[in-house]
Amino acid sequence: MKSAKRRRLEAKGWKFGTVQEFLNLSEEEAAYIELKLALSKSLQEARRKKNLTQHELARRLKSSQSRVAKMEAGDTSVSLDLLIRSLLALGASRKELSQIFS
Template sequence: MDLAQQQCLEARGWRIGTVAEFLELTPAESLLVEMKLALGQHLRERQQAIMSHGEPDDLTRLAKAADWDESVSLEFLIHTLLAVGYTPQDIGQVIAQVG
């Protein structure tokens, strides 16, 4: 949203904020959400590579499960990324880019 739109909405009584503010997330909770989103994005990218290379279906199913299930844990995302070839260093680099 550009500044003009924001000012127009605020003039009409709307309050503009972030998702974290709306959900009343602590900084730690917000960071955890960002980490899950970043790892999920990398998993979706890896999923496409798996499918295009015809790798085993079980890895594809794991990737799909993590991609479409919003309740998937951070631990499951990390486990799945390791299963599809990411190293701990790769995962650390993804997490380091968050925030």
């Protein structure tokens, strides 16, 4: 958005910065969630491709079956960190991770 337009909007009382911040936050949040779901899905696919149960994968990751289930469900309690480390543990290459992101 051009600054001239912005000044006009602000002159009319729009809390421009705040609205933009809100929109940016939403977009960012949406992208974050999408990313997480894409990683979750890929993790489940990778596990199934290797014919591992959640319990078996958990053992490899030194984690627990319940956490693997949460990872695959994209639970809010799971970080991108854990998802990415798990995919790496299943042998995913950086190229494969890259494809998940795109």
